[in-house]
Amino acid sequence: xxxxxxxxxxxxxxxxxxxxxxxxxxxxxxxxxxxxxxxxxxxxxxxxxxxxxxxxxxxxxxxxxxxxxxxxxxxxxxxxxxxxxxxxxxxxxxxxxxxxxxxxxxxxxxxxxxxxxxxxxxxxxxxxxxxxxxxxxxxxxxxxxxxxxxxxxxxxxxxxxxxxxxxxxxxxxxxxxxxxxxxxxxxxxxxxxxxxxxxxxxxxxxxxxxxxxxxxxxxxxxxxxxxxxxxxxxxxxxxxxxxxxxxxxxxxxxxxxxxxxxxxxxxxxxxxxxxxxxxxxxxxxxxxxxxxxxxxxxxxxxxxxxxxxxxxxxxxxxxxxxxxxxxxxxxxxxxxxxxxxxxxxxxxxxxxxxxxxxxxxxxxxxxxxxxxxxxxxx
Numbered sequence: 001x002x003x004x005x006x007x008x009x010x011x012x013x014x015x016x017x018x019x020x021x022x023x024x025x026x027x028x029x030x031x032x033x034x035x036x037x038x039x040x041x042x043x044x045x046x047x048x049x050x051x052x053x054x055x056x057x058x059x060x061x062x063x064x065x066x067x068x069x070x071x072x073x074x075x076x077x078x079x080x081x082x083x084x085x086x087x088x089x090x091x092x093x094x095x096x097x098x099x100x101x102x103x104x105x106x107x108x109x110x111x112x113x114x115x116x117x118x119x120x121x122x123x124x125x126x127x128x129x130x131x132x133x134x135x136x137x138x139x140x141x142x143x144x145x146x147x148x149x150x151x152x153x154x155x156x157x158x159x160x161x162x163x164x165x166x167x168x169x170x171x172x173x174x175x176x177x178x179x180x181x182x183x184x185x186x187x188x189x190x191x192x193x194x195x196x197x198x199x200x201x202x203x204x205x206x207x208x209x210x211x212x213x214x215x216x217x218x219x220x221x222x223x224x225x226x227x228x229x230x231x232x233x234x235x236x237x238x239x240x241x242x243x244x245x246x247x248x249x250x251x252x253x254x255x256x257x258x259x260x261x262x263x264x265x266x267x268x269x270x271x272x273x274x275x276x277x278x279x280x281x282x283x284x285x286x287x288x289x290x291x292x293x294x295x296x297x298x299x300x301x302x303x304x305x306x307x308x309x310x311x312x313x314x315x316x317x318x319x320x321x322x323x324x325x326x327x328x329x330x331x332x333x334x335x336x337x338x339x340x341x342x343x344x345x346x347x348x349x350x351x352x353x354x355x356x357x358x359x360x361x362x363x364x365x366x367x368x369x370x371x372x373x374x375x376x377x378x
Contacts, residue, residue, distance in 0.1 A: 022058045024349065024367050030063030031355025033103040033317075036347045038083035038376040048080050055097055058349070065102040071095060071318075082378035084199060084271075084344035087320055091333055094224045096320025097345060104221060104234055105313035107192045107352050190307045191353040193277040193360045194219075194235050195367070196319055197290065197377060199344040202269035207239035207340035214241040215325040216340040218274075221315040227324035228256075232310035234317075235276055238325060239340055247276045247285040250308040257301045259285045264297065271346070271377045273368050277360040279353065284360070290372055319345045346377045 021041050025032050035055045036042035042056050051072035057064050070085070072078050073094045079086030085097060196219060201207075207216035213229075215238040222231035228248045236248040243262065250256040263272070271290040276283070286298035321341055328334055333341070353360065371377075 020058075021060070023370055024363070025059055028059070028351075028356055028358070029061060030059075031106065031352035032059050032063075032349065033065040033068075033099055033351075034058040034347075034349030035068055035097060035099070037080070037085055037097075038346055038374070046080070049078050049085065057100075065106065066100040068097060068099045068317075071098045071320075081344065082199070082346075083376050084197075084346035084378075085320070086344045088342045088344075090321065090341045091338060092328070092331060093326035093333075094322050096318040096322050097348070099317035099319075099350065101314055101316045103350050103352070104315050104317065106355070107190055107234065107350075108308075108311060108313040190234075191279055192234065193275070193351040193353055193358075193363060194349075195273060195275045195364060196237070196348040197271060197273055197346045197371065199271045199346075199377070200263065200268055201239065201340055201342045203243065203265070205339040205342040206243050206268065207241055207336065209328075209334055209336040209340065210241060211334075212325045212327055215239065215246065216337060217321050217323055217325045218245075218343065218345075219317070219319050220323050220325075221312055221317055222323050223315070224318075224322055225324060225327075230324065232308070232312040232315060234308070234312050234315070236323075236325075237274060237276070245274070245287065249276070249278060249283050250310055250312075256308070257283050259283065259299050259301060261285060261287050261297050261299060263287060264289070266291070266294075267297075271344075273364065273371070275360070275364050277353070279360065286364070288364075288368055290368070290377065292372065317348075317350055319348050347371065 020026055021039070022034070022036065024034065034057070036058060037055070040046055042058060043053075044056070045053050049070040049072065051070060053070040055068040055070060057067050059065065070078065071094070073090075073092060076092060076095050077089045078095055079089055087095065198218060207214070209216060217227075217236065217238050219235065219237040220228065220233055221235065222228055222233040227233070228236040228250055233248075233250055236246075238246045238248070240246050240260070244260040245263065246258055246260050248256065248258040259276075267287060267289050273288045273290060274286075275288075276285045278284075282300055282302035284298065284300040286296050288294055288296040326333075326337070328337060351358065351363070
Protein backbone atom coordinates (compact mmCIF):
# COMPACT_ATOMS: atom_id res chain seq x y z
CA UNK A 1 0.00 0.00 0.00
CA UNK A 2 1.20 3.50 -0.83
CA UNK A 3 0.36 6.45 1.40
CA UNK A 4 0.44 9.91 -0.18
CA UNK A 5 0.50 13.21 1.70
CA UNK A 6 -0.70 16.27 -0.22
CA UNK A 7 -0.25 19.81 1.04
CA UNK A 8 -2.02 22.95 -0.13
CA UNK A 9 0.97 25.06 0.88
CA UNK A 10 3.22 26.37 -1.89
CA UNK A 11 6.89 25.46 -1.67
CA UNK A 12 9.65 28.00 -2.06
CA UNK A 13 12.23 25.31 -2.86
CA UNK A 14 13.06 25.96 -6.52
CA UNK A 15 15.49 23.04 -6.61
CA UNK A 16 12.70 20.46 -6.48
CA UNK A 17 12.27 18.53 -9.76
CA UNK A 18 9.28 19.35 -11.91
CA UNK A 19 6.53 16.75 -12.09
CA UNK A 20 6.43 15.07 -15.51
CA UNK A 21 3.35 14.02 -17.46
CA UNK A 22 5.22 11.01 -18.87
CA UNK A 23 7.79 8.74 -17.22
CA UNK A 24 9.79 8.79 -20.46
CA UNK A 25 11.21 12.17 -19.47
CA UNK A 26 11.77 11.71 -15.76
CA UNK A 27 14.93 13.65 -14.99
CA UNK A 28 15.01 15.29 -18.43
CA UNK A 29 14.32 19.03 -18.55
CA UNK A 30 15.67 19.90 -22.01
CA UNK A 31 16.59 18.30 -25.33
CA UNK A 32 13.35 16.35 -25.81
CA UNK A 33 10.13 16.65 -27.80
CA UNK A 34 7.40 14.02 -27.86
CA UNK A 35 3.68 13.34 -28.26
CA UNK A 36 1.13 10.75 -27.15
CA UNK A 37 -2.23 10.66 -28.91
CA UNK A 38 -3.72 8.21 -26.39
CA UNK A 39 -3.27 10.75 -23.60
CA UNK A 40 -5.98 13.32 -22.90
CA UNK A 41 -3.20 15.72 -22.02
CA UNK A 42 -1.24 14.95 -25.17
CA UNK A 43 -4.20 15.05 -27.59
CA UNK A 44 -7.12 16.89 -26.00
CA UNK A 45 -9.62 16.16 -28.78
CA UNK A 46 -9.47 12.37 -28.33
CA UNK A 47 -11.52 11.95 -31.49
CA UNK A 48 -11.51 12.39 -35.27
CA UNK A 49 -9.04 15.23 -35.80
CA UNK A 50 -9.27 18.54 -37.58
CA UNK A 51 -6.34 20.29 -39.21
CA UNK A 52 -4.63 22.45 -36.64
CA UNK A 53 -5.68 20.34 -33.65
CA UNK A 54 -3.29 20.71 -30.74
CA UNK A 55 -0.75 17.96 -30.08
CA UNK A 56 0.87 18.78 -26.75
CA UNK A 57 4.59 18.45 -26.16
CA UNK A 58 5.15 15.88 -23.39
CA UNK A 59 7.92 18.14 -22.12
CA UNK A 60 6.96 21.30 -20.24
CA UNK A 61 8.76 24.21 -18.69
CA UNK A 62 11.61 26.43 -19.81
CA UNK A 63 13.39 23.62 -21.68
CA UNK A 64 10.40 22.60 -23.83
CA UNK A 65 10.54 22.96 -27.62
CA UNK A 66 6.81 23.65 -27.96
CA UNK A 67 3.62 21.96 -29.03
CA UNK A 68 2.88 20.20 -32.29
CA UNK A 69 -0.29 19.98 -34.37
CA UNK A 70 -2.33 17.78 -36.66
CA UNK A 71 -1.89 18.73 -40.32
CA UNK A 72 -4.69 17.52 -42.59
CA UNK A 73 -4.33 18.29 -46.28
CA UNK A 74 -7.20 19.98 -48.07
CA UNK A 75 -9.91 17.51 -49.09
CA UNK A 76 -8.45 14.72 -46.95
CA UNK A 77 -9.84 12.91 -43.92
CA UNK A 78 -7.84 11.54 -41.01
CA UNK A 79 -9.28 9.08 -38.51
CA UNK A 80 -8.69 8.40 -34.82
CA UNK A 81 -8.88 4.66 -34.26
CA UNK A 82 -7.44 2.63 -31.39
CA UNK A 83 -6.06 5.83 -29.83
CA UNK A 84 -3.92 6.37 -32.95
CA UNK A 85 -4.03 8.71 -35.94
CA UNK A 86 -5.36 6.65 -38.85
CA UNK A 87 -4.19 7.43 -42.41
CA UNK A 88 -6.17 4.72 -44.20
CA UNK A 89 -8.83 7.01 -45.70
CA UNK A 90 -6.35 9.35 -47.35
CA UNK A 91 -6.21 9.65 -51.11
CA UNK A 92 -3.18 11.95 -51.27
CA UNK A 93 -0.13 13.10 -49.35
CA UNK A 94 0.82 15.59 -46.62
CA UNK A 95 -1.40 14.78 -43.64
CA UNK A 96 0.55 14.04 -40.47
CA UNK A 97 1.47 14.82 -36.86
CA UNK A 98 3.83 17.79 -37.08
CA UNK A 99 6.41 18.66 -34.45
CA UNK A 100 8.12 22.03 -34.01
CA UNK A 101 11.20 23.06 -35.99
CA UNK A 102 12.93 24.01 -32.75
CA UNK A 103 13.70 20.39 -31.85
CA UNK A 104 15.57 19.91 -35.15
CA UNK A 105 17.24 23.31 -34.85
CA UNK A 106 18.56 22.21 -31.49
CA UNK A 107 20.08 19.05 -32.95
CA UNK A 108 21.56 20.91 -35.92
CA UNK A 109 23.02 23.59 -33.68
CA UNK A 110 24.56 21.39 -30.99
CA UNK A 111 28.02 21.89 -32.44
CA UNK A 112 27.54 25.37 -33.86
CA UNK A 113 30.40 27.79 -33.44
CA UNK A 114 32.93 25.48 -35.10
CA UNK A 115 35.11 26.96 -37.83
CA UNK A 116 37.11 25.69 -40.77
CA UNK A 117 39.63 27.39 -43.02
CA UNK A 118 41.55 26.36 -46.10
CA UNK A 119 44.89 27.63 -47.34
CA UNK A 120 47.28 26.58 -50.07
CA UNK A 121 50.71 25.22 -49.24
CA UNK A 122 52.38 24.76 -52.60
CA UNK A 123 49.67 22.84 -54.43
CA UNK A 124 48.30 21.08 -51.34
CA UNK A 125 45.25 22.39 -49.53
CA UNK A 126 45.64 22.65 -45.76
CA UNK A 127 42.23 22.51 -44.05
CA UNK A 128 42.06 23.51 -40.39
CA UNK A 129 38.95 22.47 -38.44
CA UNK A 130 38.16 23.39 -34.85
CA UNK A 131 37.05 20.64 -32.51
CA UNK A 132 33.29 20.19 -32.60
CA UNK A 133 33.01 20.95 -36.29
CA UNK A 134 33.08 19.08 -39.56
CA UNK A 135 34.25 20.45 -42.90
CA UNK A 136 33.53 19.33 -46.42
CA UNK A 137 35.70 20.42 -49.32
CA UNK A 138 33.22 21.61 -51.91
CA UNK A 139 33.02 19.29 -54.90
CA UNK A 140 34.84 16.49 -53.07
CA UNK A 141 31.99 14.46 -51.64
CA UNK A 142 34.22 11.63 -50.43
CA UNK A 143 36.65 13.87 -48.55
CA UNK A 144 35.13 14.54 -45.17
CA UNK A 145 37.09 16.17 -42.37
CA UNK A 146 36.19 16.38 -38.71
CA UNK A 147 38.12 18.08 -35.96
CA UNK A 148 39.65 15.07 -34.27
CA UNK A 149 39.89 12.73 -37.24
CA UNK A 150 38.45 11.45 -40.48
CA UNK A 151 34.76 10.61 -40.71
CA UNK A 152 32.77 8.00 -42.61
CA UNK A 153 35.74 5.66 -42.90
CA UNK A 154 37.18 7.46 -45.93
CA UNK A 155 40.75 8.30 -46.73
CA UNK A 156 41.83 11.74 -47.86
CA UNK A 157 41.57 11.60 -51.63
CA UNK A 158 41.59 15.30 -52.50
CA UNK A 159 45.16 16.37 -51.71
CA UNK A 160 44.27 17.84 -48.35
CA UNK A 161 46.05 18.08 -45.04
CA UNK A 162 43.73 18.21 -42.04
CA UNK A 163 44.53 19.95 -38.75
CA UNK A 164 42.08 20.01 -35.88
CA UNK A 165 41.24 18.38 -32.60
CA UNK A 166 43.64 15.55 -31.84
CA UNK A 167 44.89 15.37 -35.42
CA UNK A 168 47.89 17.55 -36.20
CA UNK A 169 48.37 16.47 -39.81
CA UNK A 170 47.22 13.85 -42.26
CA UNK A 171 49.47 13.22 -45.21
CA UNK A 172 48.06 14.08 -48.61
CA UNK A 173 48.21 12.12 -51.83
CA UNK A 174 49.42 13.76 -55.03
CA UNK A 175 48.77 17.48 -55.01
CA UNK A 176 45.91 18.61 -57.27
CA UNK A 177 44.89 22.06 -56.09
CA UNK A 178 45.88 25.26 -57.85
CA UNK A 179 43.98 27.47 -55.40
CA UNK A 180 42.56 27.09 -51.91
CA UNK A 181 39.29 25.14 -52.05
CA UNK A 182 35.95 26.28 -50.69
CA UNK A 183 35.24 24.67 -47.33
CA UNK A 184 31.70 23.95 -46.11
CA UNK A 185 31.46 23.96 -42.32
CA UNK A 186 28.67 22.15 -40.49
CA UNK A 187 27.93 21.71 -36.76
CA UNK A 188 29.14 18.48 -35.23
CA UNK A 189 28.22 16.25 -33.59
CA UNK A 190 24.57 15.75 -34.53
CA UNK A 191 23.50 13.20 -31.94
CA UNK A 192 19.85 12.21 -31.77
CA UNK A 193 17.25 9.53 -31.06
CA UNK A 194 13.99 9.18 -33.00
CA UNK A 195 11.10 6.87 -32.09
CA UNK A 196 7.58 6.26 -33.38
CA UNK A 197 4.88 3.75 -32.41
CA UNK A 198 3.21 2.71 -35.66
CA UNK A 199 0.58 0.17 -36.57
CA UNK A 200 2.27 -1.03 -39.74
CA UNK A 201 0.46 -1.94 -42.95
CA UNK A 202 -0.24 -5.61 -43.49
CA UNK A 203 2.02 -7.57 -45.79
CA UNK A 204 -0.68 -7.38 -48.48
CA UNK A 205 -1.03 -3.60 -48.11
CA UNK A 206 2.71 -2.87 -47.98
CA UNK A 207 3.85 -0.40 -50.60
CA UNK A 208 3.85 -1.87 -54.12
CA UNK A 209 4.06 1.42 -56.03
CA UNK A 210 7.13 1.27 -58.25
CA UNK A 211 7.34 5.00 -59.00
CA UNK A 212 9.04 7.38 -56.57
CA UNK A 213 12.00 5.07 -56.04
CA UNK A 214 9.74 2.21 -54.87
CA UNK A 215 9.19 4.10 -51.61
CA UNK A 216 6.29 5.32 -49.49
CA UNK A 217 6.94 7.50 -46.41
CA UNK A 218 6.05 6.97 -42.78
CA UNK A 219 8.16 9.86 -41.50
CA UNK A 220 10.33 12.68 -42.84
CA UNK A 221 11.47 16.21 -42.02
CA UNK A 222 11.89 17.55 -45.56
CA UNK A 223 9.42 20.02 -47.05
CA UNK A 224 6.04 18.72 -48.21
CA UNK A 225 7.07 18.69 -51.88
CA UNK A 226 10.57 17.30 -51.29
CA UNK A 227 12.38 14.25 -49.90
CA UNK A 228 15.71 13.37 -48.30
CA UNK A 229 17.13 12.94 -51.80
CA UNK A 230 16.58 16.60 -52.68
CA UNK A 231 16.09 18.53 -49.45
CA UNK A 232 17.63 18.78 -46.00
CA UNK A 233 16.36 16.06 -43.66
CA UNK A 234 17.42 14.57 -40.33
CA UNK A 235 15.76 11.19 -40.97
CA UNK A 236 13.32 9.57 -43.37
CA UNK A 237 11.48 6.28 -42.70
CA UNK A 238 9.87 4.57 -45.69
CA UNK A 239 8.12 1.44 -46.88
CA UNK A 240 10.06 -0.18 -49.73
CA UNK A 241 8.46 -2.43 -52.34
CA UNK A 242 10.72 -5.33 -51.24
CA UNK A 243 8.67 -5.45 -47.98
CA UNK A 244 11.37 -3.70 -45.96
CA UNK A 245 11.49 -0.55 -43.87
CA UNK A 246 14.18 1.89 -44.95
CA UNK A 247 15.77 4.40 -42.58
CA UNK A 248 17.69 7.14 -44.41
CA UNK A 249 20.16 9.51 -42.75
CA UNK A 250 21.88 12.22 -44.74
CA UNK A 251 25.61 12.86 -44.61
CA UNK A 252 27.38 15.01 -47.19
CA UNK A 253 24.65 16.86 -49.15
CA UNK A 254 21.95 14.29 -50.00
CA UNK A 255 24.40 11.43 -49.64
CA UNK A 256 24.43 9.35 -46.47
CA UNK A 257 23.42 5.97 -45.11
CA UNK A 258 20.21 4.01 -45.68
CA UNK A 259 19.57 0.96 -43.51
CA UNK A 260 16.91 -1.71 -44.13
CA UNK A 261 14.92 -3.85 -41.72
CA UNK A 262 12.70 -6.71 -42.86
CA UNK A 263 9.82 -7.05 -40.39
CA UNK A 264 9.03 -10.53 -39.07
CA UNK A 265 5.77 -12.02 -40.33
CA UNK A 266 3.79 -11.04 -37.18
CA UNK A 267 5.08 -7.45 -37.38
CA UNK A 268 3.09 -6.63 -40.52
CA UNK A 269 -0.25 -5.18 -39.43
CA UNK A 270 0.90 -4.90 -35.80
CA UNK A 271 1.76 -1.98 -33.52
CA UNK A 272 5.55 -1.70 -33.43
CA UNK A 273 8.13 0.58 -31.89
CA UNK A 274 10.32 1.95 -34.69
CA UNK A 275 13.52 3.73 -33.73
CA UNK A 276 16.70 5.23 -35.16
CA UNK A 277 19.62 6.97 -33.49
CA UNK A 278 22.92 8.60 -34.36
CA UNK A 279 25.82 8.48 -31.89
CA UNK A 280 29.61 8.71 -32.13
CA UNK A 281 29.55 4.92 -32.63
CA UNK A 282 27.43 5.07 -35.81
CA UNK A 283 23.85 4.97 -37.10
CA UNK A 284 21.44 2.41 -35.59
CA UNK A 285 17.85 1.36 -36.30
CA UNK A 286 15.42 -1.13 -34.81
CA UNK A 287 11.87 -2.47 -34.85
CA UNK A 288 10.17 -4.13 -31.88
CA UNK A 289 6.58 -5.34 -31.99
CA UNK A 290 4.47 -4.16 -29.04
CA UNK A 291 3.72 -7.65 -27.77
CA UNK A 292 4.98 -9.68 -24.83
CA UNK A 293 7.98 -11.77 -25.83
CA UNK A 294 8.60 -9.93 -29.10
CA UNK A 295 12.26 -9.63 -30.06
CA UNK A 296 13.84 -6.49 -31.45
CA UNK A 297 15.08 -6.55 -35.04
CA UNK A 298 18.00 -4.18 -35.49
CA UNK A 299 20.85 -3.25 -37.78
CA UNK A 300 23.53 -0.59 -37.82
CA UNK A 301 26.25 1.24 -39.70
CA UNK A 302 29.14 1.43 -37.27
CA UNK A 303 31.60 3.24 -39.49
CA UNK A 304 31.34 6.85 -38.36
CA UNK A 305 28.57 8.64 -40.23
CA UNK A 306 29.51 12.15 -41.33
CA UNK A 307 27.38 14.97 -39.96
CA UNK A 308 24.72 16.26 -42.31
CA UNK A 309 25.93 19.18 -44.42
CA UNK A 310 22.36 20.19 -45.36
CA UNK A 311 20.91 22.54 -42.74
CA UNK A 312 17.69 20.97 -41.42
CA UNK A 313 17.26 23.52 -38.60
CA UNK A 314 14.14 25.07 -40.17
CA UNK A 315 12.48 21.74 -41.04
CA UNK A 316 9.71 20.10 -39.02
CA UNK A 317 9.19 16.45 -38.02
CA UNK A 318 6.28 14.86 -39.93
CA UNK A 319 4.84 11.58 -38.64
CA UNK A 320 2.78 10.46 -41.65
CA UNK A 321 2.83 10.17 -45.46
CA UNK A 322 4.47 13.42 -46.56
CA UNK A 323 6.76 14.59 -49.31
CA UNK A 324 7.95 13.61 -52.76
CA UNK A 325 7.92 9.86 -52.12
CA UNK A 326 4.16 10.15 -51.55
CA UNK A 327 3.70 11.95 -54.87
CA UNK A 328 1.52 10.78 -57.74
CA UNK A 329 0.80 12.70 -60.90
CA UNK A 330 -2.77 13.95 -61.13
CA UNK A 331 -3.02 14.58 -57.41
CA UNK A 332 -4.55 11.21 -56.51
CA UNK A 333 -2.75 8.16 -55.22
CA UNK A 334 -2.60 4.90 -57.08
CA UNK A 335 -4.37 1.87 -55.63
CA UNK A 336 -1.01 0.65 -54.33
CA UNK A 337 -0.31 3.95 -52.56
CA UNK A 338 -3.75 4.02 -50.96
CA UNK A 339 -3.11 0.52 -49.64
CA UNK A 340 0.30 1.60 -48.31
CA UNK A 341 -1.41 4.37 -46.32
CA UNK A 342 -3.20 1.76 -44.20
CA UNK A 343 -1.12 2.54 -41.14
CA UNK A 344 -1.46 4.50 -37.89
CA UNK A 345 0.77 6.39 -35.48
CA UNK A 346 0.08 6.87 -31.78
CA UNK A 347 3.20 8.07 -30.04
CA UNK A 348 6.59 9.46 -30.98
CA UNK A 349 9.53 11.48 -29.80
CA UNK A 350 12.83 13.04 -30.82
CA UNK A 351 15.66 13.45 -28.33
CA UNK A 352 18.82 15.53 -28.62
CA UNK A 353 21.37 13.11 -27.18
CA UNK A 354 23.95 15.88 -27.19
CA UNK A 355 21.90 17.49 -24.41
CA UNK A 356 20.34 14.56 -22.54
CA UNK A 357 23.33 12.22 -22.75
CA UNK A 358 21.02 9.22 -22.32
CA UNK A 359 21.61 5.70 -23.61
CA UNK A 360 19.25 5.19 -26.60
CA UNK A 361 18.66 1.48 -26.03
CA UNK A 362 17.93 2.03 -22.35
CA UNK A 363 15.43 4.77 -23.21
CA UNK A 364 13.73 2.64 -25.88
CA UNK A 365 13.52 -0.53 -23.79
CA UNK A 366 12.04 1.28 -20.79
CA UNK A 367 9.49 3.14 -22.93
CA UNK A 368 8.55 -0.06 -24.77
CA UNK A 369 7.86 -1.80 -21.43
CA UNK A 370 5.71 1.05 -20.15
CA UNK A 371 3.81 1.40 -23.42
CA UNK A 372 3.15 -2.33 -23.56
CA UNK A 373 1.83 -2.27 -19.98
CA UNK A 374 -0.54 0.63 -20.80
CA UNK A 375 -2.25 -1.50 -23.50
CA UNK A 376 -3.85 1.58 -25.07
CA UNK A 377 -2.98 1.17 -28.76
CA UNK A 378 -4.80 -1.16 -31.10
